[in-house]
Amino acid sequence: MTEIITEIKKENRGKEILKDKTIGIIGYGNQGKSQALNMRDSGLNVIIGNPRDSYLEDAVRDGFNVYNIEDACKKSDVIFILIPDEIQKEVFESKILPNLKEGDTIVMASGYNYFYGFLKPPEEINVMMIAPRMIGWGLRDLYQKNKGFPILAGIGNDHSGNSSDVLLGLCDALGVFKESGCAIMSSFREETLVDLLSEQSWAGAILFIFRKYFEVATELGASPEAAILEMYASGELAEIAESMKEFGLFRQLKTHSRTSQYGQLTRGPEYAGEEIKQLMKKNALNILNGTFAREWTNEQLTEEIVFRKLHEINQEHPMEAAEIKLYKLLGRDMDD
Numbered sequence: 001m002t003e004i005i006t007e008i009k010k011e012n013r014g015k016e017i018l019k020d021k022t023i024g025i026i027g028y029g030n031q032g033k034s035q036a037l038n039m040r041d042s043g044l045n046v047i048i049g050n051p052r053d054s055y056l057e058d059a060v061r062d063g064f065n066v067y068n069i070e071d072a073c074k075k076s077d078v079i080f081i082l083i084p085d086e087i088q089k090e091v092f093e094s095k096i097l098p099n100l101k102e103g104d105t106i107v108m109a110s111g112y113n114y115f116y117g118f119l120k121p122p123e124e125i126n127v128m129m130i131a132p133r134m135i136g137w138g139l140r141d142l143y144q145k146n147k148g149f150p151i152l153a154g155i156g157n158d159h160s161g162n163s164s165d166v167l168l169g170l171c172d173a174l175g176v177f178k179e180s181g182c183a184i185m186s187s188f189r190e191e192t193l194v195d196l197l198s199e200q201s202w203a204g205a206i207l208f209i210f211r212k213y214f215e216v217a218t219e220l221g222a223s224p225e226a227a228i229l230e231m232y233a234s235g236e237l238a239e240i241a242e243s244m245k246e247f248g249l250f251r252q253l254k255t256h257s258r259t260s261q262y263g264q265l266t267r268g269p270e271y272a273g274e275e276i277k278q279l280m281k282k283n284a285l286n287i288l289n290g291t292f293a294r295e296w297t298n299e300q301l302t303e304e305i306v307f308r309k310l311h312e313i314n315q316e317h318p319m320e321a322a323e324i325k326l327y328k329l330l331g332r333d334m335d336d
Contacts, residue, residue: 003185005153005168007177014169017162018044023170024076026069026096027083028055030136031109035080035174036064038143042173047072073099078170080107081119086300089118100125103160107170110195111188114156116293126163127156130170131191139175148181152191189288196287201280209271214319224322225329233326 025036026049040046048059049072059066105126113119131152155163171183217227243252253261286292
């Protein structure tokens with residue numbers, strides 16, 4: 001049975017263990033900034049490791065002691081690796097690994113690199129995962145509102161024997177256990193599966209289903225502007241997602257008209273038959289057996305030719321020009 005933790009127990013020694021530790025945040029980007037600010041506000045000693053760029057300047061403005069990655073790792077007892085997946089292996093091997101000491105703790109925000117073995121910390125290093133289920137600014141916003149948020153948490157290696165306490169202590173400092181927050185005890189394998197499968201199934205499919213909707217609607221006389229507004233540009237899609245968060249996947253249907261409910265319940269299954277489940281399962285197995293990870297690694301080694309070309313091809317679709325026109329009329333910034 002999955003363990004879901006909504007509060008830190010009094011017997012947990014995480015706070016006591018962490019009070020004399022230095023927390024190093026490697027990468028002051030989306031997640032790094034919010035997590036660093038939350039933990040500092042909770043009383044932990046937080047420093048930043050970052051190359052000399054705009055993120056470093058941001059960390060300095062926020063009042064942190066900032067170092068290059070090597071020095072930050074030397075000074076830290078707990079090291080959060082919050083840089084993009086695709087550069088973690090090189091940065092870990094060249095800048096982090098040589099500066100680890102026995103008993104240090106590495107914290108990752110996703111399962112990807114550890115699950116696939118791209119990062120191989122020594123046995124004398126504790127390894128854990130704190131994977132928030134939202135983007136970075138959301139963590140900060142909720143913390144400041146005294147509200148919690150959900151995470152997937154796991155332990156990959158417990159050299160020191162107290163990793164469970166430390167893990168929950170860090171979650172507490174991040175603000176997880178404030179009102180409505182929880183830690184779902186998970187694993188690097190599970191996080192990798194659910195995260196990548198989301199990206200490679202419904203999240204990716206919705207983009208191309210919207211394209212087909214645009215094509216059909218405009219071929220049958222609808223204006224491009226009306227089609228795009230109906231799908232997402234009006235903001236209704238965000239409202240539906242918010243309703244799903246609050247009420248649940250099907251219970252949110254009560255916020256729609258009865259005509260809408262009937263149409264969704266009768267026609268929706270036609271777009272999600274057994275063949276879609278089998279396709280999803282095939283992709284899930286390719287995630288677990290490393291096929292996708294190998295493909296993405298090879299793509300990076302060949303200068304991301306396919307990745308760049310796919311973006312170019314999709315930008316050539318007539319819907320893109322219609323979207324730009326509509327967004328200009330709506331006064332929205334379309335800059336990348």
